[in-house]
Amino acid sequence: MRSVFPMAMLLLVALTAGCGSESDAGTPYGVTSTVVSHETTQEVAVFAPEADGSWPVVYALHGLGGSWQDWAESATALASQGVVVFAPNGRTTEAVEQGRWADLQQDTECAYRFVHTIAADYGGDLGQPISVAGHSLGATGALDVGLNEAAYGPDGSYDVCFSGTPRPEVIVPIAGCHYEYQGNRFGFSTTGFTNQAARVVLVAGEDDEICEAWQSQDARTVLEEAGYDVELVKIADANHFTVIFHDLVDGEWLAVPNDPAGREVVRSILDAIAAAQQG
Numbered sequence: 001m002r003s004v005f006p007m008a009m010l011l012l013v014a015l016t017a018g019c020g021s022e023s024d025a026g027t028p029y030g031v032t033s034t035v036v037s038h039e040t041t042q043e044v045a046v047f048a049p050e051a052d053g054s055w056p057v058v059y060a061l062h063g064l065g066g067s068w069q070d071w072a073e074s075a076t077a078l079a080s081q082g083v084v085v086f087a088p089n090g091r092t093t094e095a096v097e098q099g100r101w102a103d104l105q106q107d108t109e110c111a112y113r114f115v116h117t118i119a120a121d122y123g124g125d126l127g128q129p130i131s132v133a134g135h136s137l138g139a140t141g142a143l144d145v146g147l148n149e150a151a152y153g154p155d156g157s158y159d160v161c162f163s164g165t166p167r168p169e170v171i172v173p174i175a176g177c178h179y180e181y182q183g184n185r186f187g188f189s190t191t192g193f194t195n196q197a198a199r200v201v202l203v204a205g206e207d208d209e210i211c212e213a214w215q216s217q218d219a220r221t222v223l224e225e226a227g228y229d230v231e232l233v234k235i236a237d238a239n240h241f242t243v244i245f246h247d248l249v250d251g252e253w254l255a256v257p258n259d260p261a262g263r264e265v266v267r268s269i270l271d272a273i274a275a276a277q278q279g
Contacts, residue, residue: 047075049080057130061137073255108141128277143219148195169198178216178218193226199228199229202219
């Protein structure tokens with residue numbers, strides 16, 4: 001069974017022009033996919049509309065023990081509506097089991113910066129608002145890397161790859177364990193968060209038994225008290241896995257391509273993009 005961990009490494013999303021919500025989208029585009037990498041990154045899967053355009057760019061991080069394949073269904077759904085999705089691999093298992101957080105930090109941040117250098121090759125338009133989102137382990141990390149300008153911003157202390165990459169303007173943490181995981185409690189803090197321009201959209205499944213919805217609700221309160229613009233989206237009949245078009249069936253991790261919970265998460269991301277574009 002897949003597990004999750006609430007420490008800070010991310011699912012990043014850079015979001016730009018050319019899309020609306022799923023409900024008002026036209027005929028879906030075909031989707032192309034490829035895998036790229038840089039000497040400072042692990043594999044990064046790219047899902048893009050099979051059409052010329054200037055598209056939003058989504059950088060999407062998986063949870064503990066996962067890979068970019070966990071985002072394939074969601075990424076395809078997003079790309080079909082006019083979004084370019086970059087989904088990197090991260091060494092999450094090693095980070096948790098061996099305490100190698102610097103390796104995971106490099107995987108996630110360097111891939112985020114790498115994406116900025118290649119986005120245009122796939123129709124991505126970084127002239128529009130940049131956003132970051134993440135599922136499970138990536139959800140809490142999205143907040144940390146998305147909001148912590150001191151560490152990761154253009155003048156931040158992190159300096160292993162590239163440089164000068166701006167922080168996101170939209171952050172979408174999905175099914176995050178912000179306060180508790182497997183009975184272990186910890187604090188949620190905004191210490192070090194300075195990216196006050198960012199809009200945060202927290203997404204929680206009401207039937208999530210791993211990262212229960214109250215954790216996103218409480219995180220919303222703390223972020224609002226810190227001065228952030230925060231929205232909470234609760235998805236009915238959604239567990240920890242269906243929000244990214246997967247589920248555990250007889251103990252086996254399987255894709256469920258048309259699950260309503262996954263569709264609603266895709267819609268929430270598209271709506272966040274549209275809101276950012278409107279200012």
